[in-house]
Amino acid sequence: MDDNPGELRVYENTYITQPNPKQKFNAEVVRKVVEETVYTKLDRQKYNPSEATTIISDLCSTIQDQVKQFSFERYKIIVQVTLGEMKGEGCFISSRGLWDQQNDSYASYSFQNGSLFCVAMVFGCYTP
Amino acid sequence: KQWYQRRVLFFFFFFFGRIMMDDIQTSEEVAFVVEDVTNIIKESIEVTLQQASYHHSKVGQWTSNVVEQCLRRLTGLNKPFKYIVSCIIMQKTGAGLHTASSCYWDNASDGSCSYRWENKTMYCITSVFGCMI
Numbered sequence: 046m047d048d049n050p051g052e053l054r055v056y057e058n059t060y061i062t063q064p065n066p067k068q069k070f071n072a073e074v075v076r077k078v079v080e081e082t083v084y085t086k087l088d089r090q091k092y093n094p095s096e097a098t099t100i101i102s103d104l105c106s107t108i109q110d111q112v113k114q115f116s117f118e119r120y121k122i123i124v125q126v127t128l129g130e131m132k133g134e135g136c137f138i139s140s141r142g143l144w145d146q147q148n149d150s151y152a153s154y155s156f157q158n159g160s161l162f163c164v165a166m167v168f169g170c171y172t173p
Numbered sequence: 174k175q176w177y178q179r180r181v182l183f184f185f186f187f188f189f190g191r192i193m194m195d196d197i198q199t200s201e202e203v204a205f206v207v208e209d210v211t212n213i214i215k216e217s218i219e220v221t222l223q224q225a226s227y228h229h230s231k232v233g234q235w236t237s238n239v240v241e242q243c244l245r246r247l248t249g250l251n252k253p254f255k256y257i258v259s260c261i262i263m264q265k266t267g268a269g270l271h272t273a274s275s276c277y278w279d280n281a282s283d284g285s286c287s288y289r290w291e292n293k294t295m296y297c298i299t300s301v302f303g304c305m306i
Contacts, residue, residue: 097271105275113277121278121304123285125259132268135229139236140259143244149255170255170304 062173064148068118070169075152078111079165083156092130092161101128104165112167123168131160138164145171203252205284205303210247214288214299217242227264227294236260239299247301257302264295278304 064070086104109124129136142149148171155164221238225231243258263270276285282305290297 092269094269097269098273101271101273102275105273109275109277121276121283123257123274123276123278123302123304125272125274125300127261127270127272129263129270130268132266134264134266134268135227135232136261136263136270137232137236138259138261139233139240140257141237141240141244142255142257143248144255144257166259168257168302170257172304172306 064117064119064171068116069148070117070120070150070171071115072150072152074115075112075167075169076154079108079152079154079167080156082108082111083154083163083165087156087161087163088158090158090161094130097128101126104128104163108165108167112169117169119172121170121172123170125166125168127164129162131157131162136162140166142168142170203305204282205254205286205305207284207286209250210284210286210301210303211288213246213250214243214286214301215290217246218288218290218297218299222290222292222295222297224292226292227262232262236262239297243299243301247303252303253306254303255306257304259300261298262295263298265291265293270296270298272298272300274300274302276302 083104086100104126105124108126109122112122112124127138142151149169151166151168153164153166156162217239220242221235225235239260240258244256247256261272274285276283283303285300285302287298287300
């Protein structure tokens with residue numbers, strides 16, 4: 046295809062408002078992937094404040110890459126990971142979404158060991 | 174005939190002008206404005222938590238309230254966005270807490286914003302993600 050760099054491409058509407066049923070955001074599959082990733086990375090780790098930042102950003106990018114591999118077409122993916130030290134404190138995480146109930150979904154997984162806890166949430170929003 | 178022509182012209186410019194105005198308004202208003210959203214989060218947290226002390230039985234209700242208030246005010250902005258709001262309330266015991274997020278979306282239209290609030294007994298971190306439809 047000849048691409049003229051100065052040319053502006055205008056795409057026509059597809060008029061598609063629903064995702065392909067086979068390519069809908071599959072929360073179960075995503076949850077399994079998140080579980081595996083978090084578990085393998087944090088299983089015998091101890092909380093270390095200096096390393097925690099790198100660990101958590103690595104986790105975020107790894108989870109995002111793996112979810113992208115599922116090729117949920119026209120889905121926007123948001124990954125949020127929280128990592129904290131276990132010191133007997135109380136912690137409550139809550140999230141809510143204003144979205145399309147039929148097409149959008151989320152997957153979350155929480156992990157804890159003796160010295161740290163981790164909560165990972167993945168949200169998928171369909172863009173028609 | 175002149176009167177008729179003048180009225181036709183008037184209606185034409187009136188409607189054309191209105192359409193132009195709407196276009197200009199939509200291009201300026203339809204964007205994720207981080208400042209507005211930060212203010213919304215700040216107000217929602219302050220209204221819910223005010224001068225409360227950490228209490229295990231009430232935290233659940235507080236987080237739900239913060240999130241619901243945020244969503245209500247965000248819908249009041251009347252923008253074509255899907256929002257995800259997440260709230261973390263943690264007791265102050267000297268423990269460390271880290272939060273990170275990564276998003277696969279369109280940078281030009283979508284955005285996120287995070288706000289941290291604390292008092293003597295607890296921390297509250299609220300994040301809002303907005304995806305344009």
